[in-house]
Amino acid sequence: MNWGSWSAFWHMGGYAFYVWGSYAVTLLCVVGECLLLAHRRRTLLKTLNQMHRLGNQDGNETPT
């Protein structure tokens, strides 16, 4: 066990800004990517379902 207390843990031997700055930005990037993917999926399915309900009026093109 490296840390005497939680405050020592968050203090990171004086390097808190660098260590937690690295971990926080990484977390933001990963969570951000997951949220973007979820949002893209929701909007895409909404659009596709609308198109489908409208009976695909733009016709069945050959798949590209």
Add this chain to the structure above:
Amino acid sequence: MMGINWFKYSSPATFYPLAGKLIPLFYTLAALFCVAGLYVSFFVAPTDATQGEAYRIIFIHVPAAWMSMFIYLVMAFWAGIGLAFNTRLSSMMAQALAPTGAMLTFVALWTGALWGKPTWGTWWVWDARLTSELILLFLYIGYLSLTAAIDDPRRADKAGAILALVGVVNVPIIYFSVQWWNTLHQGASVSLTRAPSMAMTMLLGMLLMALAAWMYSIAAALSRVRLIILEREKHTTWVQEMLERKP
């Protein structure tokens, strides 16, 4: 091959549900490796003798840097297969990998800067390792911009593949830069030819976090490739039938 018909899975219609089944598995594996990796990184691995606690950035920095190069190679591989054999799914896979690769490249650069400041006294130097990793980020962004700028998906695939393949030369430059040039950046953390120079627990934390990053990348790329498949195949019968079944 063990009775599995691989050609069957190279069709988007068959791959779509298969990917859907695999995604939760890879997200779960990523979470498990991440929890184990963070525990080892912060509560098992000792304080570094020379760098104190600042070295704990390694548990993000090295896995992100490894994956940034590895994803590029996989992306270029699938893009090249798509270019050579005109297989649609491989080109879609390449496009699905690029954003995750770009994100991890940014993470590698960011954590590197935050590690460089306390250890070297500077956020950034134009040395070979840092510059070639920055070029990797530009290659990802270039690939994403180029494929997004071309309307016809098949032409976008071809143009993107050529860019991706030309950029492959940069990956060995990143990897060997610390040996070829006199850089400020330290040498390889892990080598197959030398005994590990760091404590086993430090190495274990790094490997667990690398596995977490790998599993996460697979999950994110599979999620994205399903969206690309839907976008490109929206007029096909199988997508219409699927919307019929579960709107």
